[in-house]
Amino acid sequence: xxxxxxxxxxxxxxxxxxxxxxxxxxxxxxxxxxxxxxxxxxxxxxxxxxxxxxxxxxxxxxxxxxxxxxxxxxxxxxxxxxxxxxxxxxxxxxxxxxxxxxxxxxxxxxxxxxxxxxxxxxxxxxxxxxxxxxxxxxxxxxxxxxxxxxxxxxxxxxxxxxxxxxxxxxxxxxxxxxxxxxxxxxxxxxxxxxxxxxxxxxxxxxxxxxxxxxxxxxxxxxxxxxxxxxxxxxxxxxxxxxxxxxxxxxxxxxxxxxxxx
Amino acid sequence: xxxxxxxxxxxxxxxxxxxxxxxxxxxxxxxxxxxxxxxxxxxxxxxxxxxxxxxxxxxxxxxxxxxxxxxxxxxxxxxxxxxxxxxxxxxxxxxxxxxxxxxxxxxxxxxxxxxxxxxxxxxxxxxxxxxxxxxxxxxxxxxxxxxxxxxxxxxxxxxxxxxxxxxxxxxxxxxxxxxxxxxxxxxxxxxxxxxxxxxxxxxxxxxxxxxxxxxxxxxxxxxxxxxxxxxxxxxxxxxxxxxxxxxxxxxxxxxxxxxxxxxxxxxxxxxxxxxxxxxxxxxxx
Numbered sequence: 001x002x003x004x005x006x007x008x009x010x011x012x013x014x015x016x017x018x019x020x021x022x023x024x025x026x027x028x029x030x031x032x033x034x035x036x037x038x039x040x041x042x043x044x045x046x047x048x049x050x051x052x053x054x055x056x057x058x059x060x061x062x063x064x065x066x067x068x069x070x071x072x073x074x075x076x077x078x079x080x081x082x083x084x085x086x087x088x089x090x091x092x093x094x095x096x097x098x099x100x101x102x103x104x105x106x107x108x109x110x111x112x113x114x115x116x117x118x119x120x121x122x123x124x125x126x127x128x129x130x131x132x133x134x135x136x137x138x139x140x141x142x143x144x145x146x147x148x149x150x151x152x153x154x155x156x157x158x159x160x161x162x163x164x165x166x167x168x169x170x171x172x173x174x175x176x177x178x179x180x181x182x183x184x185x186x187x188x189x190x191x192x193x194x195x196x197x198x199x200x201x202x203x204x205x206x207x208x209x210x211x212x213x214x215x216x217x218x219x220x221x222x223x224x225x226x227x228x229x230x231x232x233x234x235x236x237x238x239x240x241x242x243x244x245x246x247x248x249x250x251x252x253x254x255x256x257x258x259x260x261x
Numbered sequence: 262x263x264x265x266x267x268x269x270x271x272x273x274x275x276x277x278x279x280x281x282x283x284x285x286x287x288x289x290x291x292x293x294x295x296x297x298x299x300x301x302x303x304x305x306x307x308x309x310x311x312x313x314x315x316x317x318x319x320x321x322x323x324x325x326x327x328x329x330x331x332x333x334x335x336x337x338x339x340x341x342x343x344x345x346x347x348x349x350x351x352x353x354x355x356x357x358x359x360x361x362x363x364x365x366x367x368x369x370x371x372x373x374x375x376x377x378x379x380x381x382x383x384x385x386x387x388x389x390x391x392x393x394x395x396x397x398x399x400x401x402x403x404x405x406x407x408x409x410x411x412x413x414x415x416x417x418x419x420x421x422x423x424x425x426x427x428x429x430x431x432x433x434x435x436x437x438x439x440x441x442x443x444x445x446x447x448x449x450x451x452x453x454x455x456x457x458x459x460x461x462x463x464x465x466x467x468x469x470x471x472x473x474x475x476x477x478x479x480x481x482x483x484x485x486x487x488x489x490x491x492x493x494x495x496x497x498x499x500x501x502x503x504x505x506x507x508x509x510x511x512x513x514x515x516x517x518x519x520x521x522x523x524x525x526x527x528x529x530x531x532x533x534x535x536x537x538x539x540x541x542x543x544x545x546x
């Protein structure tokens with residue numbers, strides 16, 4: 001479904017050049033959830049943005065990307081933009097503060113010249129567990145978890161096949177996180193969606209995905225199945241350290257931490 | 262914990278008068294703190310940060326603090342003068358905030374800010390203060406203290422910024438540290454390394470720590486004792502080791518709704534809020 005080969009992303013020019021993604025390749029099958037994990041600055045979000053085609057104006061992107069047999073060109077086709085949608089991390093920053101939920105949800109439908117817009121809006125809201133009364137509210141009138149549901153509804157409006165999820169629950173309380181993760185799992189089952197999930201939280205990735213890549217300094221350190229992650233059968237010291245760290249505070253283990261750079 | 266208590270809080274209330282009515286941020290929190298690591302965990306809006314700020318008299322304008330007792334080593338903090346509070350802040354109780362980017366002064370060097378924290382409370386010469394600052398920077402595992410001393414906050418990384426905050430809060434040698442989400446903005450490995458620095462200093466110096474966080478796993482593995490807050494009240498108190506055997510349905514719900522590395526991909530149990538949690542007294546003590 002998704003095939004990325006030798007992706008490089010470079011920001012800036014001359015002395016300020018920053019090589020954010022180095023030779024990243026990954027394959028995601030249809031109906032799969034694929035996790036990208038790593039610490040801040042590892043390039044995981046940049047990979048997602050490069051795939052979505054929203055970096056062309058600010059960075060040099062090279063490498064071959066194919067989505068459902070469509071080779072991606074510098075300017076993405078209208079059908080790509082309909083089939084691939086994105087959900088961002090911050091539900092406060094990613095919804096227009098002066099647009100109602102109705103406007104937010106109908107805009108992508110209008111852009112893609114879809115019919116029965118009102119019907120689609122109500123249906124999308126229903127699918128994310130919000131009733132139609134939310135249509136005429138503004139983002140500041142609803143909670144963080146509800147906002148993230150609206151972001152998911154916006155992604156669903158165009159009837160996508162792939163949803164790119166950029167830390168979709170890291171700004172939420174854990175009880176709300178559980179609700180949103182359950183929602184994403186259900187939508188995936190019902191619509192046969194393919195996900196790429198970017199997260200720094202290994203437990204979230206283990207819960208959602210079948211396989212994952214660990215990234216560090218712009219490159220993929222290791223690609224493995226979630227089963228291998230659970231069994232701690234990783235061979236790379238960097239992955240092992242991330243795993244140890246995600247298990248909680250252990251004074252003696254911390255002394256053994258190394259700097260990877 | 263009787264005479265060893267550094268801090269006694271009894272029936273603490275923080276309320277805000279807003280145009281839409283009275284908001285009860287904290288309603289009736291009681292606890293004692295000895296020379297230990299006490300965790301306060303809760304979701305956003307549970308009143309955990311408000312509790313920390315009220316102890317230091319840092320409640321925002323418009324807020325009212327009341328308590329039947331709020332005592333630091335025998336001093337009543339409720340009617341203490343601003344002069345006394347200035348003595349206590351830093352020297353007696355100090356606070357580590359969440360984000361070093363916003364809590365350090367961007368136009369002063371790191372060294373100047375740490376030194377200032379020392380000079381406000383101790384009369385020493387500039388030279389001694391500088392030596393102490395280097396020493397402190399070394400204690401928080403900063404490798405080149407001379408370079409960092411001259412650096413401005415924007416020139417250091419997030420993890421180092423938080424170590425600098427810890428150095429600044431430790432240098433007046435307080436009895437209690439209140440750490441409000443001190444490492445939430447950091448990557449997990451850096452987070453643990455910073456906590457290890459804090460942990461070592463607290464046990465070496467026999468201080469008390471109030472660790473405020475939303476991260477249940479972290480608090481359970483880092484602290485000795487935990488208070489679980491919900492809607493301004495402590496609903497449960499337990500030792501960190503006993504968190505798995507928590508009694509209150511809210512605590513159980515929080516523990517269960519976390520995705521687990523070794524868990525399956527089944528639907529996560531969702532926390533069902535019971536209105537009775539808002540009225541029945543918490544299971545404290």
